[in-house]
């Protein structure tokens with residue numbers, strides 16, 4: 001079995017890179033594609049067991065920010081151009097903070113990028129460039145459904161949920177950075193959006209519920225409950241199973257989404 005390990009800090013990446021060649025694990029550096037160069041550190045493709053890899057790294061004091069199963073099959077990643085360095089003046093250094101399986105679809109990936117600089121002043125302008133989605137001017141935050149993905153921005157963060165694979169994550173990150181740069185470039189022509197929008201479907205909440213249709217919330221099924229929560233007619237707390245430990249990540253994700261779309 002092979003895994004891809006992601007890092008937030010260069011010291012962690014270098015320590016892991018130096019360590020694996022002396023072990024029986026095969027390791028290979030996976031560069032960030034050219035079209036996302038500079039936005040995050042390279043990752044490592046390593047063969048071995050998941051548990052073994054994590055404990056080996058922990059003994060070295062190395063903290064990865066993500067570990068996912070490697071999907072077989074190589075794809076051509078020579079897409080697009082290197083990002084214009086304009087992004088660096090807006091975002092400063094960027095770090096991949098988390099890469100993991102998506103809570104709302106375990107077959108897909110969830111990744112978060114943390115920027116050094118606050119780009120919140122551009123979000124009201126990005127809301128002008130994007131039609132629909134959920135927008136909260138007071139934070140400000142912006143979330144949109146992009147195919148099967150959910151993409152969200154807060155003043156220093158970019159969230160990409162349900163990316164098909166690592167390459168899909170990088171492609172969408174590049175699109176996000178291009179949108180931020182476009183808002184900066186056109187800032188003298190754009191009017192900041194001041195009205196909130198709540199254009200995210202209830203299915204996003206449904207995806208974070210246990211899907212047992214047990215009725216403990218007083219609704220006939222999970223979808224009915226999701227609609228009630230999304231329209232402010234129900235409280236997430238009313239889903240009793242969601243309070244249990246196995247569902248804690250789902251609950252955290254649902255609460256984050258509700259905050260982002262301005263409910264509750």
Ligand code: SF4
Nearest residue numbers: 213214215217222239
């Ligand atoms: S209590 Fe939770 S799991 Fe049960 S039907 Fe309601 S939303 Fe679904």
